[in-house]
Amino acid sequence: MKSKKSSSSTSNLPTPRKGHFALYTQDGRRFVVPIAYLKSSILMKLLRMSEEEFGPPVGDRPIVLPCDAAFMEHVVASLRDAGIGPKS
Template identity: 60%
Template sequence: MVSAKRLSQMIRKWQRVAAIGRKRLMWTSAKEVDECCTSVAVKGHCAMYTADGRRFEVPLAYLGTTILGELLRMSQDEFGFTSNGRITLPCDAGVMDYVMCLLRRNASEEEI
């Protein structure tokens, strides 16, 4: 089992490697931006997108966890506050699936 701290370190490392290997600019049409911004998350959830464009609806209770807080800080550093009206996390869908799995199992143990 990977701890939240170790997972944060791995994500930071993957982010650095990915930044070296490719550019982070994503070209989207106006239609795609309109579609993403009009879809509302389920009550009690927050919609977030991964760098590869997959949408995740994260329960608000998870926002206080260490790992998600670190991902949001990294997102702010990489994308800033202007990312076409959506929260984009600097990881791919596979990493986010793993993070969500960890949070579902023990979110209450990792709260700040």
């Protein structure tokens, strides 16, 4: 099922800080993650799956991952625990 999220719903949100980018889960939750997470195979797999399911990001259309927020929270925690990304 393709997301019908409009760009107007995301245009009011702040731009991610330098070195970060925004992703959305299928249930609409926004995650702002470090660009360094692109080094991880799990995030790259999710991005490839997203492109297959929703098409490439175009214009203001957000990147929507084919997972829910609970799964993405697990991915982010695992990447943080593995030391990927900026140090807090």
